[in-house]
Amino acid sequence: MSKIIEKAIDQEYKYGFVTDIEQDTLPPGLNEDVIRAISEIKNEPEFMLKWRLKSYRQWLKMEEPTWAKVDYPPIDYQAISYYSAPKKKELNSLDEVDPELLDTYTKLGIPLEEQKMLSGVAVDAVFDSVSVATTFKDELEKHGVIFCPFSEAVQSHPELIKKYLGTVVPHTDNYFAALNSAVFTDGSFVYIPKGVRCPMELSTYFRINAAKTGQFERTLIIADEGSYVSYLEGCTAPMRDENQLHAAVVELVAHEDATIKYSTVQNWYPGDPKTGKGGIYNFVTKRGACLEENSKISWTQVETGSAITWKYPSCILKGDNSVGEFYSVALTNNFQQADTGTKMVHLGKNTKSTIISKGISAGKGQQTYRGGVKIMKNADNARNYSQCDSMLIGEQCGAHTFPYIDVRNPSAQMEHEASTSSIGEDQIYYCNQRGISTEDAVSLIVNGFCKEVFKELPMEFAVEAQKLMEVSLEGAVG
Amino acid sequence: MLEIKNLHVSIDNKKILKGINLTIISGELHAIMGRNGSGKSTLSHVIAGKEGYEIEGEILFNGESLLGKSPEERALAGIFMSFQYPVVISGVNNTYFLKAALNAKLKANGQPELDAMDFLSLIKEKIKLVGMDESYLSRNVNDGFSGGEKKQNEILQLLTLEPTFAILDETDSGLDIDALKIIANGVNQYRNSERGILAITHYQRLLDYMKPDVVHAMIDGKIVKTGDMSLAKELEKKGYSWLID
Ligand SMILES: Nc1ncnc2c1ncn2[C@@H]1O[C@H](COP(=O)(O)OP(=O)(O)OP(=O)(O)O)[C@@H](O)[C@H]1O
Ligand SMILES: [Mg+2]
Numbered sequence: 001m002s003k004i005i006e007k008a009i010d011q012e013y014k015y016g017f018v019t020d021i022e023q024d025t026l027p028p029g030l031n032e033d034v035i036r037a038i039s040e041i042k043n044e045p046e047f048m049l050k051w052r053l054k055s056y057r058q059w060l061k062m063e064e065p066t067w068a069k070v071d072y073p074p075i076d077y078q079a080i081s082y083y084s085a086p087k088k089k090e091l092n093s094l095d096e097v098d099p100e101l102l103d104t105y106t107k108l109g110i111p112l113e114e115q116k117m118l119s120g121v122a123v124d125a126v127f128d129s130v131s132v133a134t135t136f137k138d139e140l141e142k143h144g145v146i147f148c149p150f151s152e153a154v155q156s157h158p159e160l161i162k163k164y165l166g167t168v169v170p171h172t173d174n175y176f177a178a179l180n181s182a183v184f185t186d187g188s189f190v191y192i193p194k195g196v197r198c199p200m201e202l203s204t205y206f207r208i209n210a211a212k213t214g215q216f217e218r219t220l221i222i223a224d225e226g227s228y229v230s231y232l233e234g235c236t237a238p239m240r241d242e243n244q245l246h247a248a249v250v251e252l253v254a255h256e257d258a259t260i261k262y263s264t265v266q267n268w269y270p271g272d273p274k275t276g277k278g279g280i281y282n283f284v285t286k287r288g289a290c291l292e293e294n295s296k297i298s299w300t301q302v303e304t305g306s307a308i309t310w311k312y313p314s315c316i317l318k319g320d321n322s323v324g325e326f327y328s329v330a331l332t333n334n335f336q337q338a339d340t341g342t343k344m345v346h347l348g349k350n351t352k353s354t355i356i357s358k359g360i361s362a363g364k365g366q367q368t369y370r371g372g373v374k375i376m377k378n379a380d381n382a383r384n385y386s387q388c389d390s391m392l393i394g395e396q397c398g399a400h401t402f403p404y405i406d407v408r409n410p411s412a413q414m415e416h417e418a419s420t421s422s423i424g425e426d427q428i429y430y431c432n433q434r435g436i437s438t439e440d441a442v443s444l445i446v447n448g449f450c451k452e453v454f455k456e457l458p459m460e461f462a463v464e465a466q467k468l469m470e471v472s473l474e475g476a477v478g
Numbered sequence: 479m480l481e482i483k484n485l486h487v488s489i490d491n492k493k494i495l496k497g498i499n500l501t502i503i504s505g506e507l508h509a510i511m512g513r514n515g516s517g518k519s520t521l522s523h524v525i526a527g528k529e530g531y532e533i534e535g536e537i538l539f540n541g542e543s544l545l546g547k548s549p550e551e552r553a554l555a556g557i558f559m560s561f562q563y564p565v566v567i568s569g570v571n572n573t574y575f576l577k578a579a580l581n582a583k584l585k586a587n588g589q590p591e592l593d594a595m596d597f598l599s600l601i602k603e604k605i606k607l608v609g610m611d612e613s614y615l616s617r618n619v620n621d622g623f624s625g626g627e628k629k630q631n632e633i634l635q636l637l638t639l640e641p642t643f644a645i646l647d648e649t650d651s652g653l654d655i656d657a658l659k660i661i662a663n664g665v666n667q668y669r670n671s672e673r674g675i676l677a678i679t680h681y682q683r684l685l686d687y688m689k690p691d692v693v694h695a696m697i698d699g700k701i702v703k704t705g706d707m708s709l710a711k712e713l714e715k716k717g718y719s720w721l722i723d
Binding site for chain 1: 526527528529548549550553554558559561564565567568569570571574575578579582583586618635639
């Protein structure tokens with residue numbers, strides 16, 4: 001591809017503002033005292049502190065993984081502050097939230113204010129380390145749905161936390177998960193009781209604001225027998241020159257006949273488009289367990305941000321007839337690197353998984369799809385369909401695909417399709433000849449490429465995702 | 479409306495067009511016939527604004543120079559080209575594509591854009607004119623279309639966008655006898671005193687339906703003979719060698 005596409009790549013990050021707000025921040029550094037301090041600030045019961053310390057000691061014994069196809073200088077874990085929160089706390093209503101903070105959310109287009117509440121989205125907003133406001137609480141309570149900050153759930157429902165925390169992603173799982181287990185500060189907690197269809201989309205927005213802090217949120221969603229929930233998370237961060245670490249853990253538990261739909265629109269600051277300086281390191285462990293029969297977990301992700309993404313939302317299909325799905329659009333532009341994919345582990349009979357992965361690389365972006373499908377011995381008649389498509393825009397970017405397949409039961413049916421395409425100059429010319437601008441042509445083609453995934457997103461967020469793709473690709477061609 | 483003066487075009491120092499002069503007045507249909515590789519498609523692309531050519535000479539459209547304008551600007555100024563080899567755009571819905579194109583034009587003209595419903599009723603009318611089934615609207619742009627279907631789709635775009643000047647580069651090639659007649663009828667409906675057409679073809683049959691005002695014979699980057707319909711008949715009978723001394 002020649003001239004049109006070689007031209008400078010110039011992307012602007014809309015969410016790069018910093019909110020000027022007073023913060024309570026722990027000094028940088030990590031040791032057992034810091035963990036005790038976090039636990040104390042959060043007034044946690046003893047079992048939580050024990051678990052954190054256990055995780056920390058585990059983490060000390062582990063090594064940072066190097067198998068992912070991403071390249072970054074060593075992280076100094078002692079230079080990071082592990083707790084930062086806006087000063088005013090103990091909020092009962094939105095009126096008490098710092099107006100600066102609300103202003104931030106307005107800029108982010110988050111429906112925190114009254115009028116936007118009508119849109120039917122319940123929002124839990126996590127600002128640096130604490131959860132700021134959860135809307136729609138009363139309405140949800142009527143249905144017995146618990147949707148609250150993780151730290152609140154530790155206080156109000158310690159029995160649920162104790163029962164489920166670490167059951168899907170154990171504290172020993174991997175380096176970043178162990179670190180998260182030791183220092184996580186907040187996140188969301190959701191419990192949907194038996195037979196309840198959650199009356200609205202639940203949504204969390206994460207934002208890293210303070211400098212030199214890490215964000216380690218922890219989300220736990222439990223869908224009890226026969227229940228249904230659709231959950232969406234969105235993420236942004238200010239533009240900063242230094243890299244910031246974001247190491248989250250998300251655990252999903254689906255009981256018999258329950259369905260969890262988890263959607264992510266991730267737009268952390270990707271770093272400076274010209275130099276690659278700064279940006280978020282997004283090292284995330286997400287996993288769902290389909291514990292019992294006929295349960296279903298569906299991951300949909302649109303990943304356009306972060307300097308580095310290391311993320312593999314996975315499903316453990318334990319219950320018979322359970323279903324796991326992974327729909328992903330990942331975009332790397334400029335200097336972004338992403339190593340992402342999924343893992344489907346089939347344990348139960350007649351389990352079924354679907355993987356649709358769409359990777360788009362532009363600029364000097366590097367992207368790796370890493371997908372594992374494991375069919376265990378007792379998983380009779382398991383089925384997997386994987387489709388993994390890459391699109392390249394320009395000649396300096398790269399796409400790599402690593403499918404790992406491990407089948408231990410001969411009745412398994414596996415289907416795998418992969419393709420690589422590029423946006424051809426002839427396609428752009430054809431569109432131009434019909435009066436369509438190059439930028440519109442690119443978004444037309446990219447949206448066409450992604451539509452199988454976008455259609456899995458809740459309506460209002462599908463539109464948002466499309467716009468995000470346009471912004472993220474601005475100037476990628478022409 | 480279109481005036482080409484002493485146009486020389488080369489690619490990678492290879493001369494392809496060697497002094498083309500051509501004037502098309504509103505309402506006229508000019509046909510170009512010529513040997514394979516004589517430069518007909520190159521001429522079309524140069525008018526449409528494709529990149530990658532070294533160009534000398536002049537191309538004026540309604541008195542304004544086209545050279546230096548992007549393909550998109552030329553399209554929005556009213557130039558349309560039916561491609562000899564229409565491009566496949568996988569994943570992009572045909573209707574959606576056409577709607578984007580029409581709305582780009584409406585927007586450029588300061589007219590209100592059409593919403594999905596209005597566009598659908600418009601396109602359903604237009605598609606009848608080219609004899610295509612409505613199912614082609616929900617397919618992806620030219621993806622898996624047969625050779626003839628691609629050409630029909632080009633004419634569907636022409637009839638929807640209603641440009642002031644249309645280049646038809648071998649639109650007849652690949653069309654079956656019935657389709658050719660339908661397409662020619664469609665194009666004839668598009669014609670009026672304000673619109674001009676440059677039709678490139680190898681066969682007299684299309685011209686029988688379209689009745690060109692002027693016919694040119696092109697050999698090796700030059701227009702070597704210009705005449706009326708009788709020239710087309712002569713070329714069909716004798717080929718091109720008699721035109722070379
Ligand atoms: N990009 C290119 N690089 C090199 N040569 C080219 C290029 N494009 C066209 N040519 C050459 O220019 C000449 C004219 O090509 P063009 O496509 O205009 O012919 P044409 O008259 O349309 O032929 P046909 O009747 O077969 O469609 C041919 O010899 C062709 O090989
Ligand atoms: Mg040709």
